Every structure is written in structure tokens, then in C-alpha cells.
Amino acid sequence: MGINSVTTMSPGVGAKLRRMHPLPIRIMHWVNAVAMFIMIGSGWKIYNDEVIFGWLHFPEFLTIGKWAQHGLQWHFLGMWIIFFNGLAYLTYGFATxxxxxxxxxxxxxxxxxxxxxxxxxxxxxxxxxxxxxxxxxxxxxxxxxxxxxxxxxxxxxxxxxxxxxxxxxxxxxxxxxxxxxxxxxxxxxxxxxxxxxxxxxxxxxxxxxGGPIVSDADQSGARHMNETGNHP
Amino acid sequence: MSKPPSRSIFRPSGKIDSSILQADPKLLYEIDRRKVIRGAVSLGALSFLTGCNVSEVDQVQSALRAVSTWNDLAQSVIFRPNHLAPTYPESRVVKPPRFNAHYNIEDVQPVDVNGWKLELSGLIADKRPWRASDIYALPEQEMIIKHICIEGWDYIGQWSGVNLKTFLERIGADLSAKYVAFKCADDYTESLDMASALHPQTMLATKYAKELMADPFGFPLRLRTATKIGFKNAKWITALEVTNNRPQTYYEKEGFNWFSGM
Structure with missing residues (x-):
């Protein structure tokens, strides 16, 4: 037990340990969830003003905004959140x-x-x-x-x-x-x-x-670690 | 054996004057400390969440309008003054153009061109009004451009008239002013930022498909610009003002974005 077992469980010297979903990912995920809620609901309001398909009108109670202009106001707010949050997410996803x-x-x-x-x-x-x-x-x-x-x-x-x-x-x-x-x-x-x-x-x-702690170096993604590093 | 409490520096040295407690016992009884705290916390939370004065009727709407004002600024920043909008061949021109207003085509009140004139005001050197025949005598520009409505539909139209920049120069307008505002025969109001007003594809249109435009489409004079959403193109114009303080426009009051550039 102790040092030895930790070493055998470790993914390798110098490998970084982190949560499956690091904090930036979690923040960006939930910011995106709110922004998508705004964009979809307001988008449906805007769509209803001039439908693409005659058979498809979104139920009013699922839309955001009283009239089309309010749907547009929400859409033109949400777009900034989606854009910059998305940009940050893509940059993070590729960079890390x-x-x-x-x-x-x-x-x-x-x-x-x-x-x-x-x-x-x-x-x-x-x-x-x-x-x-x-x-x-x-x-x-x-x-x-x-x-x-x-x-x-x-x-x-x-x-x-x-x-x-x-x-x-x-x-x-x-x-x-x-x-x-x-x-x-x-x-x-x-x-x-x-x-x-x-x-x-x-x-x-x-x-x-954040989920389980995983190792960056482990390409297959999923070597579980006890948080304290102690294994019997 | 209990130790006496240590003396606080905030504790008054003398006896507390309790006469005030006897002064209005009914009022004291009504003060509920928890209610006071609850009230203060919810007032603070409301102000914090909305970022608005709670006395405003609709905080959400005013917040969204503040975003819309910020979007005006963002659009003026990305505006490219000399970048041309796509143009199209004559074969794709839709005749007649599509009508749209905040009322039906049957309710259009035609303008009598004999009594009509274009009034000028604001930062303009020569404010003499213009008759239609004088405007027709000005150099004519033609453009075949897309009209895109805020609702989502579009059509290609062929417009002729005098280039707005040419006209503004002719009347000695102050081109460093911020806005060009329009009033219309149906009490519609609209305005452009100066950069959009001076764009090469912005005109005071008199003709559609090479003929004087019909009543529902703005006869005798309307605005036509390739860089703005449909509703910005004021019809039946009766007055033009060059100004640094623009009044709210018709659709802006309704909650639509003022800049509405394309």
C-alpha cells in the first residue's frame, strides 16, 4: 500500500490530473445552455412571423418574447453570448x-x-x-x-x-x-x-x-484515481 | 461561576435612555425585524438581478432596449462605408414590388403630387422646399437590389432616383452631422446614421422598374438604401431633417432595433 500502489495506478510521471470536466468546461457548458434556451425560444418567435413551412408554426407558449420585435431583442442579446462563449469553447477544446x-x-x-x-x-x-x-x-x-x-x-x-x-x-x-x-x-x-x-x-x-479525476496523458481517457491517491 | 461579559468599546458607559421605548409602544410593536430584513433583501435582489430601478414599469424591456442601443453601436462599427451590396440582373426584378406597411394596402392614402413638397430643416444651408418636378430634374441613379424584410422575406427590386449624398450636397447639408431624419405623409418617421445616408447605394427614389412608382410603394418620393432592413426605407416622404438629435422612430418605439443595418 501507499507509495507503490499509487505509482502503479499513476498514469505516468509528469502527467496532469484533472476533473473529467474542468471548471472552464462546466462554466461554458451552462452559459451555453442558457444562451441556447434564449436563442431557440426567440428564434421560434421570429420564425412564426414569416414561416418557412406553411405546416409548421411553433406553439406560442414555447416562444420567447411577446411580439416578433421582442423575439428579435432576445435573439440579438443571446447571439453575443453564444458567439463569444462558443469561440472560447472551441479555442479551449483545441488548445488543451x-x-x-x-x-x-x-x-x-x-x-x-x-x-x-x-x-x-x-x-x-x-x-x-x-x-x-x-x-x-x-x-x-x-x-x-x-x-x-x-x-x-x-x-x-x-x-x-x-x-x-x-x-x-x-x-x-x-x-x-x-x-x-x-x-x-x-x-x-x-x-x-x-x-x-x-x-x-x-x-x-x-x-x-466536475466528475471523476482523469489523466491528460492517458489517451484512452479513463484511468480512475482515488482523490487522495491512497489505495489499499 | 460565570464571568461578566467583557466590555465592548461600543457599550455606552451610562445607562441606556429608554424613554423612546415608551414614546410610541404601538409603532414599536408593529416593527417586525424579520420583515424588515426580508424586505431589504428582496429589494436588493431585484435591483441586482435586473440592474434596473425597481420603479420602472418593465425592467426586462428596458434592459433589452439597452442591449439594442449597444447593438446600434456594434453595427455602426462593422459598417463598411464604401462596400457595395450585391446587385442583380434586370431579369430577376419582381413586378410590382411587394407591399408592406403597418397597415394594409387598401388603407394607403395616395399623396396628391400637385400639393406635395419636400420640406427641409435642420443643419441645411438652403432650406427651400422641393417640388416633385424639381426632384425629377436631378441626376438619376438606378440600382437593382434586394429588399429584405425584418420578418424574413425578400425580393429583388429596380429603383431609380437621386443619390442621397448628391442631394445632401446640393442643399448644403452639414455632412458631419450625425443623422438624416424623415417624416412621411402617413405620420411614419425614420432616420439614418450619416454613414449609411452617404453610402453610394442610398437614394431618394422616384421610380420603380423605370416608371414613376405607384402609390402604395411611396409615390412621389421614398427612401431606398441597400444597406438597411426593409422598414428603414421610409415611403411618402414629406420632410427631411439633418440633425444631431434624432427623435425616436416609429418602429424603434415598438421595440425594433434602430440601426437595423444589413
Whole structure:
């Protein structure tokens, strides 16, 4: 016991230990959650003023703002939070290697295996510090949708000042449509995300308290450490 | 054996004057210390959360309007004075243009061009009013641009008229002033920041698709700029003012963003 066992459990000399979700990640996650709530609710209010699909009107009680102009006021507030928080998150994710560590690599046979397990309702989550292949795909997908919704939003907001960006979308209504579909993808993600967090509550606790302590150096992500380093 | 409490430096040396306790026993009875604390804490919390004076009717709305004012500033910072908006071929022009106002097209009150004139006021050297025929005689500019409504729809239109910068120079306007404000025959009000007013694609339009524009679209004179959202393009203009103190505009009062640039 003591020194020896700690050494064998240690991921290596000089490796940094940290929470699965370091404090900056947790702050950015919850800031983003509030901002997304504002953006989606107010976006639905704005959408209802001039619908894209005749069959789709969002229920008024799910929208934010009394009239369209109030929806716009909220949207033009939330956009700054989403933009700067998102920028900080992407910078952090790339700079610290979190994206590479948590989201890569993805093996296709793991994707297939995870889907098969899920369909058999085998939602085993014995190591929540390690994302399975489907989780990795979904997180990468929602990150791309997040980048895309901001870019299309900027093109809609400033088709003249950002005309170079606007031309990438080809047309105002195309940019609007892409903005809409990114919203749909993100809302779909959020529904699954919240449902799974409720099914596996320790993931929710981890996003508040930080979760298990993991090592940076361990590429597979999930070597558990007793917090004091003492093992019997 | 209990030790007497150590003497506090705040403790008065003499006996406390308790005469005040007898002065108004009813009032004293009504003071509930917990209620006082609760009241103070919730008042503080409300002020803290909203950042507003609690006496305001709608703190959330005033906070959102403060953000909107900040967004005006942000938009003026990213505005590129000489950057041109996309233009389109004549084949894509929609005829007639799409009507929009805060009332229906049937309720449009046509302007009688014979009695009409454009009044000038504010920081302008030559404030003589303009008749329509004088405006038609000015050099004409044409642009085929997209009209984008704040609601989300758009169409391509072909507009002709006098470039606003050319007109402002002609009347000796102070181009270092902050705003150009408009009044309209239907009591609509609108205003532009000077940078947008001087943009090459901002004009006082008289024609649509090479013909004098029809009544619902602003005859005889309207604003048309490629750098602003649809509602900023005031129709049936009757007065133009160059000013450093702009009054609130019609849609701004409703809660829409004033700058509303594109």
C-alpha cells in the first residue's frame, strides 16, 4: 500500500490530473445552455412571423418574447453570448487537446456495435469519462451544427457587411433554410442529450461537480484515481 | 461561576435612555425585524438581478432596449462605408414590388403630387422646399437590389432616383452631422446614421422598374438604401431633417432595433 500502489495506478510521471470536466468546461457548458434556451425560444418567435413551412408554426407558449420585435431583442442579446462563449469553447477544446482526447478516434465498427447495443437497450455506462463511438459522432455533429448556425446567422444578420460570407450560402432564403435546419439538428441533439442525462444522472452531476479525476496523458481517457491517491 | 461579559468599546458607559421605548409602544410593536430584513433583501435582489430601478414599469424591456442601443453601436462599427451590396440582373426584378406597411394596402392614402413638397430643416444651408418636378430634374441613379424584410422575406427590386449624398450636397447639408431624419405623409418617421445616408447605394427614389412608382410603394418620393432592413426605407416622404438629435422612430418605439443595418 501507499507509495507503490499509487505509482502503479499513476498514469505516468509528469502527467496532469484533472476533473473529467474542468471548471472552464462546466462554466461554458451552462452559459451555453442558457444562451441556447434564449436563442431557440426567440428564434421560434421570429420564425412564426414569416414561416418557412406553411405546416409548421411553433406553439406560442414555447416562444420567447411577446411580439416578433421582442423575439428579435432576445435573439440579438443571446447571439453575443453564444458567439463569444462558443469561440472560447472551441479555442479551449483545441488548445488543451480536449477535443482530440475526448472525441477521437472513432472506429466505424464501434459505431455499429454501440448502435446494436443501444437498440437492445444495453445502455451500459460503467465508465462515463470515456465517450462511446456514437456519443463522439453526436458531439462532433452538434459542434459542426453550432458552427454552421452561427455562420448562417451572421449571413442573415449582415448580408451586405458580411457579403463574402453571404455569397457562400448563395442566397438569403438558402441561408435562412440552413439556419433553420441547424436549429432542428441542435434541438434534436438537446432532446437526446437531456433524456440521456436523466437516464444516467451521474453524467449530469459530473457537469456540475466536475466528475471523476482523469489523466491528460492517458489517451484512452479513463484511468480512475482515488482523490487522495491512497489505495489499499 | 460565570464571568461578566467583557466590555465592548461600543457599550455606552451610562445607562441606556429608554424613554423612546415608551414614546410610541404601538409603532414599536408593529416593527417586525424579520420583515424588515426580508424586505431589504428582496429589494436588493431585484435591483441586482435586473440592474434596473425597481420603479420602472418593465425592467426586462428596458434592459433589452439597452442591449439594442449597444447593438446600434456594434453595427455602426462593422459598417463598411464604401462596400457595395450585391446587385442583380434586370431579369430577376419582381413586378410590382411587394407591399408592406403597418397597415394594409387598401388603407394607403395616395399623396396628391400637385400639393406635395419636400420640406427641409435642420443643419441645411438652403432650406427651400422641393417640388416633385424639381426632384425629377436631378441626376438619376438606378440600382437593382434586394429588399429584405425584418420578418424574413425578400425580393429583388429596380429603383431609380437621386443619390442621397448628391442631394445632401446640393442643399448644403452639414455632412458631419450625425443623422438624416424623415417624416412621411402617413405620420411614419425614420432616420439614418450619416454613414449609411452617404453610402453610394442610398437614394431618394422616384421610380420603380423605370416608371414613376405607384402609390402604395411611396409615390412621389421614398427612401431606398441597400444597406438597411426593409422598414428603414421610409415611403411618402414629406420632410427631411439633418440633425444631431434624432427623435425616436416609429418602429424603434415598438421595440425594433434602430440601426437595423444589413
Amino acid at each position: 487537446g480536449r477535443f482530440r482526447r475526448m472525441l477521437l478516434p472513432i472506429a466505424w465498427r464501434d459505431v455499429v456495435a454501440t448502435i446494436k447495443d443501444s437498440l437492445r437497450l444495453k445502455l451500459s455506462h460503467d465508465d462515463e469519462t470515456k465517450y462511446n463511438a456514437v456519443q463522439k459522432l453526436l458531439y462532433i455533429g452538434v459542434l459542426l451544427a453550432g458552427v454552421m448556425i452561427v455562420l448562417s446567422g451572421m449571413a442573415i444578420w449582415k448580408p451586405v457587411q458580411f457579403s463574402e460570407l453571404y455569397f457562400l450560402f448563395g442566397d438569403f432564403q438558402t441561408a435562412r433554410l440552413i439556419h433553420f435546419f441547424c436549429m432542428a439538428a441542435i434541438v434534436g441533439f438537446v432532446i437526446v442529450h437531456i433524456a440521456l442525462a436523466i437516464l444516467v444522472p451521474k453524467t449530469l452531476v459530473a457537469m456540475v461537480a
